Amino acid sequence: MAYDLWYWPGIQGRGEFVRLALEAAGVGYRDRARSDGVEALVDDLDRRSGIRPYAPPYLVDGDFCIAQVAHILAWAGEKHGFGAGDQAGDLQLIMLQLTISDIVAEAHNVHHPIAGDLYYEDQKDAAARAAENFREQRIPKFFRYFEDALSANDGPFVLGDRWSHVDTSLFQLVEGLRYAFPQRMKAIEGDYAKLIACRDAVAELDGIKDYLASERRLAFNEDGIFRHYPELDAA
Ligand SMILES: N[C@@H](CCC(=O)N[C@@H](CS)C(=O)NCC(=O)O)C(=O)O
Missing domain, CATH: 3.40.30.10 (Glutaredoxin)
Incomplete structure (x- = not known):
């Protein structure tokens, strides 16, 4: 199937x-x-x-x-079988997954702060202001939240030693933000050891290793959600 x-x-x-x-x-x-x-x-x-x-x-x-x-x-x-396996646990995973959707939407709105159907070049000034706030306030606030969630047990995953859909999404969030804001991520990653450990553990899953090495994994680019515009990044 x-x-x-x-x-x-x-x-x-x-x-x-x-x-x-x-x-x-x-x-x-x-x-x-x-x-x-x-x-x-x-x-x-x-x-x-x-x-x-x-x-x-x-x-x-x-x-x-x-x-x-x-x-x-x-x-x-x-x-x-990559949920929690019980209703209370699944609802918690959904809460986290929806919060990842929130920061993903904010990451997109950094380069399109006025309208999604206008070009980035038509909203660069607003994007620069949005990027500063996103880098300095929003990424740390979301990351603290995910770091707390990952502190509920010994890790490396949200559920402990078993991965869930939240972990694969946290992997993608870290990868996307590293691509879009390399200077900022380099400056702050040390403050979020559990989040980075989760990212690293996902990267070691057999299915993920195979996928990342395959042609199915496209490179990030400036048509996607996580875009690298050097002028929007700073430590
Ligand atoms: N909340 C939805 C968002 C879906 C979404 O915005 N999809 C984009 C592509 S990433 C799209 O095609 N949007 C068209 C539109 O909003 O008109 C989700 O998480 O799936």
Whole structure:
């Protein structure tokens, strides 16, 4: 059985949070827009009606279709064994996953602070102000929060010695912020030892090692969510 994953081709984007968990768990999926082209994604979205995905990424299994990164991951985690395994634990994972969605949205809004459909070049001054606040206030506040969550046990993962969808997403968050804000991350990473240990432990999972070495893992670029504009970075 393989799911159809629909997400914009050419970028990691939000689709990457879904890919990483599926890859770590060894769950099969077809990355449909990468194989069939962006028009196939637009057509697939267009032909859906009623209660349907607002935007990619979404995962399809026959007639079943689920969108929203945190929702997809919570559902897949329960089904494929990378959730907590009990309701209270799963709800806590969802809380963390939704908070990751929040910082991901903020990371995107740094380079698009006025509007997502304007070019970065048309909002550079506002982006510079947004970046300063994001670097100095927002990254440390979110990181402290995740560091606390990872302090609930001996680690390296949120659930202890068993990885969950939150850990693969924290891996991607750290990787994305390292790409976008290398100076800032170098300056502050030492304050978040548990978060970095979690990132490192995810990188050592067999499925993740295979994935990162494969052509399926695209490089970060300036069309994605985490973009490196040197003028937006500082220690
Ligand atoms: N909260 C949604 C956000 C989905 C989203 O914003 N997708 C982007 C690509 S990363 C998109 O295609 N947006 C189109 C739009 O908002 O009109 C999630 O986490 O999946």
